Amino acid sequence: MTGSVEQLARKNVRELTPYQSARRLGGKGDVWLNANEYPLAVPFELTQQTLNRYPECQPVQVIERYAGYCGLESNQVLVSRGADEGIELLMRAFCEPGQDKIMFCPPTYGMYSVSAETFGIEAITVPAREDWQLDLPAILSQLDGVKLLYLCSPNNPTGNLLNSEDIRKLLEATAGKALVIADEAYIDFCPEASLTGWISDYPHLVVLRTLSKAFALAGLRCGFTLGSPEVISLLLKVIAPYPLSTPVADIAAQALSREGLAAMRKRVAELNDTRQWLLEQLQACPLVTAAYNSSTNYLLAKFDDSPQVFRSLWDQGIILRDQNKNPGLAGCLRISIGTRQECEILMTALNNMTSAENA
Numbered sequence: 001m002t003g004s005v006e007q008l009a010r011k012n013v014r015e016l017t018p019y020q021s022a023r024r025l026g027g028k029g030d031v032w033l034n035a036n037e038y039p040l041a042v043p044f045e046l047t048q049q050t051l052n053r054y055p056e057c058q059p060v061q062v063i064e065r066y067a068g069y070c071g072l073e074s075n076q077v078l079v080s081r082g083a084d085e086g087i088e089l090l091m092r093a094f095c096e097p098g099q100d101k102i103m104f105c106p107p108t109y110g111m112y113s114v115s116a117e118t119f120g121i122e123a124i125t126v127p128a129r130e131d132w133q134l135d136l137p138a139i140l141s142q143l144d145g146v147k148l149l150y151l152c153s154p155n156n157p158t159g160n161l162l163n164s165e166d167i168r169k170l171l172e173a174t175a176g177k178a179l180v181i182a183d184e185a186y187i188d189f190c191p192e193a194s195l196t197g198w199i200s201d202y203p204h205l206v207v208l209r210t211l212s213k214a215f216a217l218a219g220l221r222c223g224f225t226l227g228s229p230e231v232i233s234l235l236l237k238v239i240a241p242y243p244l245s246t247p248v249a250d251i252a253a254q255a256l257s258r259e260g261l262a263a264m265r266k267r268v269a270e271l272n273d274t275r276q277w278l279l280e281q282l283q284a285c286p287l288v289t290a291a292y293n294s295s296t297n298y299l300l301a302k303f304d305d306s307p308q309v310f311r312s313l314w315d316q317g318i319i320l321r322d323q324n325k326n327p328g329l330a331g332c333l334r335i336s337i338g339t340r341q342e343c344e345i346l347m348t349a350l351n352n353m354t355s356a357e358n359a
């Protein structure tokens with residue numbers, strides 16, 4: 001009777017390839033530059049000793065502080081178990097499986113497709129143009145039946161911002177038909193580019209945020225969905241009754257305090273400097289055929305022989321993220337910005353490979 005339980009599972013779940021997270025891919029090393037994490041841990045202490053009680057569904061202090069941080073009202077903010085849960089809640093609330101569709105534009109973040117497959121929701125993919133901007137005519141011609149259009153800006157893994165006038169055109173074209181979701185997981189590295197100011201004009205615009213990147217709290221699992229009060233009320237219908245544990249809410253509130261925000265902005269300034277340094281180093285490295293500008297905490301670089309470079313660095317305990325199989329990204333590796341020292345270790349390893357090749 002082997003495989004009998006397997007056969008009980010939904011067809012789309014049997015066929016599902018789970019998200020290949022950096023943690024699942026493994027590796028052994030000292031220099032972890034593969035998951036867009038902040039390289040150093042920020043210490044916190046728990047202040048709430050009420051674990052006998054259930055937590056608030058939407059902890060008021062966390063909601064109020066995040067609303068203050070992004071200039072919105074509390075009823076325009078939902079907090080959840082990471083931005084990944086926000087991606088999923090939108091599908092649960094807005095997409096009828098087997099009927100409604102989602103759309104996204106590869107190369108981009110992998111969870112849009114994984115969540116859609118899990119729910120049995122068809123995904124339309126419209127590849128980005130060669131410059132990684134949106135292919136507006138192709139998007140507009142395929143919107144039939146699409147309820148959710150996921151855009152990622154700055155985009156993971158390419159690092160570029162999407163042209164905001166393109167997004168405005170899509171918002172005009174989708175009013176009353178579909179939601180446009182701007183995934184701003186990395187926006188804290190370029191806050192001037194945020195679209196949150198547009199939510200009052202476009203009730204079908206939704207913005208996703210997270211504490212996992214600039215706030216250095218990937219292990220906390222805390223993210224935000226920003227949108228019109230109607231959107232937030234619908235999501236509150238489908239969210240779990242206790243999505244955040246009490247310790248998570250406790251630490252999130254501290255991270256969003258005045259001091260927490262100041263510390264985050266200081267980290268961002270340092271990291272952006274390190275990114276600029278690494279970009280110049282990569283552009284000067286003979287192994288690198290292109291290193292692309294980025295508005296995030298990672299860089300994409302192209303190599304003649306990226307599998308060899310990836311493997312050689314891996315063997316030296318320097319773990320990057322291979323993008324070879326991502327559409328349009330042949331030869332590309334994604335490099336998270338670590339500490340300045342980690343970036344120096346990476347460059348030393350790359351430059352040593354260069355001299356070995358020339359020897």
Ligand SMILES: *Cc1c(COP(=O)(O)O)cnc(C)c1O
Nearest residue numbers: 082083084109156185210212223
């Ligand atoms: C990291 C990331 C997320 C997920 O954030 P979590 O809050 O850790 O779930 C969402 N979108 C993009 C583009 C990301 O890179």
